[in-house]
Amino acid sequence: MSERQRVWVSRPIFPETLTTLGQYFEVVAETVEQKLSAEQLKATLMDVDGAILGGGDRIDAALLDGNKRLRVVANLGVGYNNLDIPALTKAGVLACNTPEVLDESVADYAWALMLAAARRVGAAERWLRAGQWHGMRFDDWLGVDVHGKTLGILGMGRIGQAIARRAAGFDMPVIYHNRHRLSADIEQDCKARYVEKHALLADSDHLILVLPYTPENRHAIGAAELAMMRPHAVLVNIARGGIVDDAALAAALREGRLAAAGLDVFEGEPAVHPDLLALDNAVLSPHIGSATAATRRAMATLAVDNVIAALGHGPHAGHPPTPINAELLTK
Numbered sequence: 001m002s003e004r005q006r007v008w009v010s011r012p013i014f015p016e017t018l019t020t021l022g023q024y025f026e027v028v029a030e031t032v033e034q035k036l037s038a039e040q041l042k043a044t045l046m047d048v049d050g051a052i053l054g055g056g057d058r059i060d061a062a063l064l065d066g067n068k069r070l071r072v073v074a075n076l077g078v079g080y081n082n083l084d085i086p087a088l089t090k091a092g093v094l095a096c097n098t099p100e101v102l103d104e105s106v107a108d109y110a111w112a113l114m115l116a117a118a119r120r121v122g123a124a125e126r127w128l129r130a131g132q133w134h135g136m137r138f139d140d141w142l143g144v145d146v147h148g149k150t151l152g153i154l155g156m157g158r159i160g161q162a163i164a165r166r167a168a169g170f171d172m173p174v175i176y177h178n179r180h181r182l183s184a185d186i187e188q189d190c191k192a193r194y195v196e197k198h199a200l201l202a203d204s205d206h207l208i209l210v211l212p213y214t215p216e217n218r219h220a221i222g223a224a225e226l227a228m229m230r231p232h233a234v235l236v237n238i239a240r241g242g243i244v245d246d247a248a249l250a251a252a253l254r255e256g257r258l259a260a261a262g263l264d265v266f267e268g269e270p271a272v273h274p275d276l277l278a279l280d281n282a283v284l285s286p287h288i289g290s291a292t293a294a295t296r297r298a299m300a301t302l303a304v305d306n307v308i309a310a311l312g313h314g315p316h317a318g319h320p321p322t323p324i325n326a327e328l329l330t331k
């Protein structure tokens with residue numbers, strides 16, 4: 001009998017998703033969250049047919065070099081800047097991600113951060129928990145309004161559109177900038193108006209970043225862009241660390257050139273720039289945009305379904321639901 005195919009799971013996921021994988025494969029699942037060195041990752045992937053990865057697992061040509069076994073990597077996330085797709089395609093390794101299942105939860109979270117930053121929820125809670133609430137000045141804890149203000153969205157894929165659709169309830173006009181302008185139908189559905197990037201920066205009262213990380217997008221929001229924003233503006237980053245220059249953002253927040261920020265992602269995370277940690281007008285969270293019980297389960301299930309199908313099993317054998325380099329499937 002031939003050896004069972006082997007699948008490695010780089011981080012703890014739900015027991016039931018592991019059970020599903022186990023119906024088809026020998027499963028090697030990490031039980032603690034840890035970042036392997038490139039050498040460890042390379043050695044681990046040498047002996048597996050498939051891998052389920054987190055955003056911290058970087059796969060590139062050097063890592064794939066000499067690997068004769070690996071056929072599929074499935075990211076537990078929609079963003080895949082950790083994967084060198086041309087290198088994977090060249091090596092004949094299918095890459096998959098988890099689009100759509102997380103759109104609405106991430107959109108909810110973008111709003112949570114925007115509201116929390118605008119209304120100073122984090123700082124007020126810290127103050128209360130520190131036992132400082134003995135009485136309060138009427139003119140203290142003043143935030144900025146969200147309702148009726150202009151919402152700007154940079155990056156208008158599915159998540160950006162889901163964020164935009166929520167704006168109607170807050171009576172907010174929506175402007176957006178994207179690599180490609182959306183069709184008139186989608187613009188109408190989202191009630192969003194396309195503007196150039198400089199106008200987005202200048203005219204947004206609240207600006208949410210939802211663009212994918214690419215080398216060109218590194219510091220897409222840096223000192224120059226921050227200088228174009230309104231001093232009462234709130235900036236929210238739920239996309240990727242590195243899109244914002246965190247040091248420049250901290251300076252703008254400290255100097256009152258921006259009202260507040262809500263940040264779920266950081267350059268070099270899990271490390272967070274110390275200047276941001278020192279600021280009360282930054283709401284900071286540990287990359288939890290997609291973290292609801294239902295959505296994380298849906299993401300894990302989708303990643304598992306991709307691996308099962310890519311390795312030739314299950315009801316969709318040979319047709320993984322969400323491939324990135326789908327051209328490999330037609331070869």
Ligand code: 8YV
Binds near residue numbers: 055080287288291
């Ligand atoms: C993470 C994300 O994958 O989907 C993405 O691109 O950034 C998130 O959903 C998730 O936090 C797991 O680390």
